[in-house]
Amino acid sequence: MIEVRNIKKRFGNHEVLKGVTFSIEKGEAITIIGTSGGGKSVLLKHLIGLIAPDSGEVLVAGENIDRMNERQLLKVRRRFGMLFQGAALFDSMTVAENVGFVLDREQKMTPAEIAKRVEEVLTLVNLNGTQKKKPSELSGGMRKRVGLARAIAYRPEILLYDEPTTGLDPIASDMIDQLIIRVVEETKVTSIAVTHDMRSARRIGKRILMLHQGKIYTDQKPDDLFKSEDPIIHRFVNGIADLKETSL
Amino acid sequence: MTSATKDAIKDWFTGLGRGAILCQQTIGSICTIKPEWRNVVYQMYFIGVKSQSVVVITGAFTGMVLCAQAYFQFHKIKMDTATLAMVSVAMGSQLGPVLTSLMVSGRVGAAITAELGSMRVTEQVDALRTLAAHPIDYLIVPRSMAMFFVMPLLTAESICIGILSAYILAVFFLGINQTYLWYNMLHYTNGRDIFAGLIKATIFGMIIVMTACYKGLSCRDGAEGVGQATTEAVVFSSIGILISNFFLTMMLNRLLGQP
Ligand SMILES: Nc1ncnc2c1ncn2[C@@H]1O[C@H](COP(=O)(O)OP(=O)(O)O)[C@@H](O)[C@H]1O
Ligand SMILES: [Mg+2]
Numbered sequence: 001m002i003e004v005r006n007i008k009k010r011f012g013n014h015e016v017l018k019g020v021t022f023s024i025e026k027g028e029a030i031t032i033i034g035t036s037g038g039g040k041s042v043l044l045k046h047l048i049g050l051i052a053p054d055s056g057e058v059l060v061a062g063e064n065i066d067r068m069n070e071r072q073l074l075k076v077r078r079r080f081g082m083l084f085q086g087a088a089l090f091d092s093m094t095v096a097e098n099v100g101f102v103l104d105r106e107q108k109m110t111p112a113e114i115a116k117r118v119e120e121v122l123t124l125v126n127l128n129g130t131q132k133k134k135p136s137e138l139s140g141g142m143r144k145r146v147g148l149a150r151a152i153a154y155r156p157e158i159l160l161y162d163e164p165t166t167g168l169d170p171i172a173s174d175m176i177d178q179l180i181i182r183v184v185e186e187t188k189v190t191s192i193a194v195t196h197d198m199r200s201a202r203r204i205g206k207r208i209l210m211l212h213q214g215k216i217y218t219d220q221k222p223d224d225l226f227k228s229e230d231p232i233i234h235r236f237v238n239g240i241a242d243l244k245e246t247s248l
Numbered sequence: 249m250t251s252a253t254k255d256a257i258k259d260w261f262t263g264l265g266r267g268a269i270l271c272q273q274t275i276g277s278i279c280t281i282k283p284e285w286r287n288v289v290y291q292m293y294f295i296g297v298k299s300q301s302v303v304v305i306t307g308a309f310t311g312m313v314l315c316a317q318a319y320f321q322f323h324k325i326k327m328d329t330a331t332l333a334m335v336s337v338a339m340g341s342q343l344g345p346v347l348t349s350l351m352v353s354g355r356v357g358a359a360i361t362a363e364l365g366s367m368r369v370t371e372q373v374d375a376l377r378t379l380a381a382h383p384i385d386y387l388i389v390p391r392s393m394a395m396f397f398v399m400p401l402l403t404a405e406s407i408c409i410g411i412l413s414a415y416i417l418a419v420f421f422l423g424i425n426q427t428y429l430w431y432n433m434l435h436y437t438n439g440r441d442i443f444a445g446l447i448k449a450t451i452f453g454m455i456i457v458m459t460a461c462y463k464g465l466s467c468r469d470g471a472e473g474v475g476q477a478t479t480e481a482v483v484f485s486s487i488g489i490l491i492s493n494f495f496l497t498m499m500l501n502r503l504l505g506q507p
Contacts, residue, residue, distance in 0.1 A: 050374050070382060078380045088375035090367075102379050150379075 001026040001158065001190050007046055007056030009039075016042050018214030019056070024192065026157075029184045031193045031205030033236065038211055040194040041085060044160050047192070048080050049073040060158075078102075081151030081189075085162040087143040089135040095122070095146050096131035102154040121149040125179060141172035148176070152183060159183065161193040165200045177203050198237055202226070210236065267462045270384075274392055274458070277384050283393060284386070291394035295356050296402070302351040303406045310343050311335055311410025312417050319422050329428035333436035335414040336407075341441040344407035346493055349452035352402065353485040357460040360391060361481040364464025365474035373465065383465065392457045399453030400446040407445065444500040451496060452489045459485040 003023040009016050016039040024030055034040050045051040046058055049065045058065050060076055068076065089098050097104070099121060100114045109117070122128045125145040135143055144164065151159060164180060165173035177200050184191050184204075193204050201208055202222045210217045210225075210233060218225065218233055226237055235242065318334040364387060367373050373383055411433075418424045460481045467477035 045374070048378060050377060070377075074377075074380045074382060077378055080378065082375075082378045084371050084375055086371060088371040090372055090375070091370075092363075101381075105381060 001028070001061060002047060002192075003057075003059040004047070005057040005059070007043075007053040007058065009042060009046070009051065009053050016214060017046075017053070020211070020214070020216055022209055022216050022219060024190060026190055027188050028207065029191045029193075029205055030207045030209060031195060031201040032209045032211055033196060033198070033201050034194075034211035035236075036196060039214060040196075040211055041162055043211065044082075044162055044192070044194050047160060048077055048082060078154075079157045080160060081154070081156035081158070082160040083144070083147045083151050083162060083164055085166070087135075087140075087147035089143055089146055089150070091135045093134075094131065095127070095133050095135065095138070098135065098146060099150045099153050101150065106154075117153060118149075121153045122146075124152075124182075125149045126175070141168045141176075144168065144172075144176065145179075148179060152187075155187070157189060159189050159191040161191070161195075161204075163195050163197075164193060165195065165197050173197065173200060176200075180204050198239070212236075263462075263466075266466065267458065270388070270462050270465075271458055273384050274388050277382070277389050278393070281382075281385050281389075283389055287386070287390035288393045291390045292398050295352075295391075295394050295398045298359065299352050299355055299398075299402055302355050303348055303402050304409055306347050306351050307339075307344070307406035307409035308413040310347055310406075311339060311412070311414040314338055314343070314410075315414035315417050316422075319418065319424070328422075328424045329432050330436070331418050331422075331424060332411070332414060332429045332433040336411050336433050336437045337441055339407045339410040339414075340437065341445045342493070342497070344410060345403050345445045345449040345452060346489060348403045348406045349399070349449060349456065349489050350486055352399070352453070353456045353460075353489065354482055356395075357456045357485050358478050358482050360457065360460035361464040361467070361478045362474060364461060365467040365477045368465055368467060369469055369471075369474060387465075388457075388461045391461060392454065395453040395457040396450060399449050399456075403446055403449035407442070440504045444497075444504055447500060448493065448496050451492065455488045455492065456485045459488065 001024055004020055006019045006021050007017055008019055020043060032040055032043065042051060046053055047060075049058070049068065052066055060079070063076070065073060065076055089095075090101070093101075096115070096118050099118045103109050103114045103117060118131065119128055122131065125148055127142060127145055127149065130138065130142070130146070135146070138146065148161075148164070161180065164176050168176065180191065180193065181204060183189065191204075193201070195201050195204075205222060207219065208222050208225050209219045212232060218228070218230070220228070225233060228234060228237070234240075314335045315331055318331045319328065322328055322330055322334070364373075367387075373387075376383055376386060415426075415429070418429055419426045463477040463481035463484070467473045
C-alpha cells in the first residue's frame with residue numbers, strides 16, 4: 001500500500017532523515033517509535049506529501065507521489081486521514097464543521113446526511129453533543145478525539161496518527177488506544193501510528209518500527225521487540241537513559 | 249559587501265519571487281476552479297465590517313482638515329467658494345484611496361496575516377491540505393476576491409464622507425456660500441479623477457491582500473514568528489501602496505488623458 005524508499009531530508013544543516021526505507025501492506029497496522037525530535041512527524045508528513053524528500057521515493061498504491069503537484073496530491077490525500085500531534089482543529093469552526101469538513105466540501109451528501117455521519121463518528125469518540133462547541137472550549141484530550149473523528153469521518157483507506165496519546169492522562173490515553181484498535185478492526189484501514197508511548201505502541205501495532213538517528217533501526221513484532229537484547233532497543237523500550245549522557 | 253547584506257538581498261528577492269508565484273497561482277485558481285462564493289461573501293462581510301470605523305474616521309477628519317486648510321489659503325485671495333472643489337479633487341484622486349488603503353492594511357491586512365500565520369504555526373494549514381483543500385483555493389482566493397469587491401466601495405465611502413464633512417464644516421462653521429461652493433465642486437471635479445482613484449484603490453487592495461497572505465503563509469514558527477510576519481505585512485504593503493501610487497498616478501494620467 002505504502003512504500004518508502006531511502007528518503008532523506010535535511011533542514012538547514014540538520015539532517016533529520018538519513019535514508020528511511022520500509023513498506024506497509026494494505027490493512028496492516030504498524031507503529032513507529034523513536035525519541036522526541038527524532039523526525040517521526042517529519043516522516044509521517046512525507047507519506048502524505050506535506051513535505052517533499054530531498055532524495056528517495058514515496059509510493060502510495062504504486063504511484064510515486066514526489067513528482068506530483070499540489071493538485072494531484074489532493075486526490076491522493078483524499079485516501080488518507082491524519083490525526084495531527086496538536087489535533088490542528090480549525091479554530092474558526094465548530095466541532096461539527098470540523099468533523100464534517102471534507103463531506104461538506106465534496107457536496108456528495110445532503111446536510112442532513114452529513115449531520116448524521118458527524119453524530120455517528122462523534123458518538124464513536126464519546127463526544128456526541130459537543131457539535132456546536134468551538135475547539136477553544138475543549139480540553140486537550142477532547143480535541144484529540146475530535147481530531148480523530150475528523151480523520152475517520154470521510155472513511156479514508158489509510159490512517160496516520162501522530163502521537164495520539166502524548167500529553168493525555170492514562171485513562172484518556174487508554175480510551176484513544178481502544179478507539180484506534182476498534183477503528184482498525186471494524187473498518188480494515190491501513191494504519192500507521194507514531195508514538196513514544198511504549199504501552200500504546202505495543203497495543204496498536206502488529207509491527208513496530210524504530211526510528212533511530214534518521215534510519216529505521218529495527219522492524220519487529222511487538223513481543224520480539226520487548227524481549228530484544230539489543231542495547232539501544234532495550235534502553236528505549238524500558239525507558240533507561242544512557243548513563244554517559246546523564247553524567248554531570 | 250558583507251555576507252549578511254548579500255543574504256538579506258538574496259532573501260528579499262526570493263521573497264519577491266515567491267510572492268509573485270503566489271499571485272500567479274491565485275489567478276490560476278480563480279480562472280480554473282469555481283470559487284467558493286460562501287467564503288467570498290463571508291470575507292466581504294468581515295473586511296467591510298472590520299473597516300467601517302477606520303474608514304469613516306479617516307474620511308471625515310481628512311475631509312475636514314483639508315477643507316479648513318484650503319479655506320485658510322483661499323480666503324486670502326478671495327476664493328472661498330473653491331474650497332470644496334479642492335477637497336473633492338484631492339480626496340477623490342489621492343487622499344481617499346491612499347489613506348483608506350493604509351488604514352485597511354493596518355486593520356484587515358494585519359488581521360489576515362495573524363490569522364493565516366497562526367493557522368500555519370498550529371498545523372491547521374497542513375490539516376487543510378490533508379483534508380483535500382488547497383490553501384490557495386480555500387484561504388487566499390476568497391480573501392482576494394472579497395478585497396477586490398470591497399476596496400473600491402470602502403474608498404468611495406471614505407470619499408463621500410470626506411466631502412460631506414467638508415461641506416458641513418464649510419457651510420455651517422466657515423460660513424461659505426453653499427450654492428457657489430457646491431457649483432464649483434461639481435464644475436471642477438472630473439469623473440476621471442474619481443474613476444482613477446477607485447482603480448488605484450482596487451490595485452492597493454490587491455497589494456494588501458497578497459502581501460498579507462504571503463506573509464501569513466510563510467511565517468516562521470512560534471508566536472514571535474506570527475508577530476513579526478504581521479508587522480512586516482503592514483510595513484511592506486504600506487510602502488508598496490505609497491510607491492505604486494506615484495507610478496499608477498502617472499500611468500492613469502496618461503491612459504485616461506489630462507482632466
Ligand atoms: N519545517 C521545519 N523546518 C525546520 N526544521 C524542522 C521542520 N520540521 C521539523 N524540523 C526539525 O526536525 C526535527 C524532527 O522533528 P519532528 O519530526 O517534529 O520530531 P518528532 O520525532 O518529535 O516528531 C526537529 O529537530 C525539528 O526542529
Ligand atoms: Mg512529532
